[in-house]
Amino acid sequence: MARAKLPPSVRQRRLGAELRRMREHADLSATRAGELFGATQSRISNIEAGSYAVSAERVRALARLYECADGQLVEALAEMTGGRTRGWWEEYREILPADALDLAELEHHAQTLRIASVIHIPGLLQTREHARVIIGDVVPALAPYEVEHRVSHRLKRQAVLHGSAPTPVTAVVHEAALKMGFGGPSVARDQLQYLIDCSEEAHLTVSVVPFGIGTFPGAGHGIVQFGGPLPQLDTVQLDTDHGSVFVDGEAQLAKYRTVLDRMEACALGPAKSRDLILHVMRSL
Structure with a gap:
């Protein structure tokens, strides 16, 4: 049986919010960003909402698309990827x-x-x-x-x-x-x-x-x-x-x-x- 999809955590939503800020700083709409990235507008929106897992390479690719020159920020965001970490706290889901x-x-x-x-x-x-x-x-x-x-x-x-x-x-x-x-x-x-x-x-x-x-x-x-x-x-x-x-x-x-x-x-x-x-x- 497939595992149920976890709701985005605060940390995942933060990653998405930073990508959204980066896109807005580049003066691109979600629709235009999707066109340039080869994705739909809804995919970009889901990434920015933290509800769609994104890889480190995809974060770097989006940063290049948005012409972000802050390499430290890009690498810090790349470290936040990989989907929701199933840490020890997940045993408390639906309990707390x-x-x-x-x-x-x-x-x-x-x-x-x-x-x-x-x-x-x-x-x-x-x-x-x-x-x-x-x-x-x-x-x-x-x-x-x-x-x-x-x-x-x-x-x-x-x-x-x-x-x-x-x-x-x-x-x-x-x-x-x-x-x-x-x-x-x-x-x-x-x-x-x-x-x-x-x-x-x-x-x-x-x-x-x-x-x-x-x-x-x-x-x-x-x-x-x-x-x-x-x-x-x-x-x-x-x-x-x-x-x-x-x-x-x-x-x-x-x-x-x-x-x-x-x-x-x-x-x-x-x-x-x-x-x-x-x-x-x-x-x-």
Whole structure:
């Protein structure tokens, strides 16, 4: 039996969007591009929507057609081809929301990660019990087996932090997240100890924005910047009550880079941040 066609992921849609921008920069319609490329207008449109798999050579051929002189961009886009990667996250298809799979795929391919969170410890740095408490309190309520699916998915995402080539991560956490006490003192202490342990890894930087710092940008929601092979191929995820929102427009990327820069500037350095986390942990 043939495998069902997978819907395009955020990463595939991003590849298509970059090819569309390239075509528009060349001042070609999809119809004219198809004629020059030997394809139909619908084929070009499907490629640009991310719903039709395109090979690396076809990306290079389209770039030549569009007279794109940015060789680094072309090769970075060529690396994004090959169809939807059937990574470990595919076992959760039709079990978890699609944005959860997109998040895991983006983390898997990211060159770097920058995370900012005010109320919650970032998911990549959560313990099993802490994650279970957080996920178990969502609205609408989940059945116990649904909670366990989401907990296991969250923990598997943490594979990017381990292994021979872990992804460099910078996480900025507000002091409020340290003092929420989710799950009670025992769970909270274990979570803070785990956060301290993570902060001592060479590829992990954990900085805390202390109370009393005053106002700062990005206080309203969690932000994650997935570093692409080139800055223009970065993606930003915004955490909302209705799920993840992924943005990649040039102006949006510039805005959220600035927000993350300013949040990091408000935070304590890694050593003082560890001291503060330890102080909060001992007070529980």
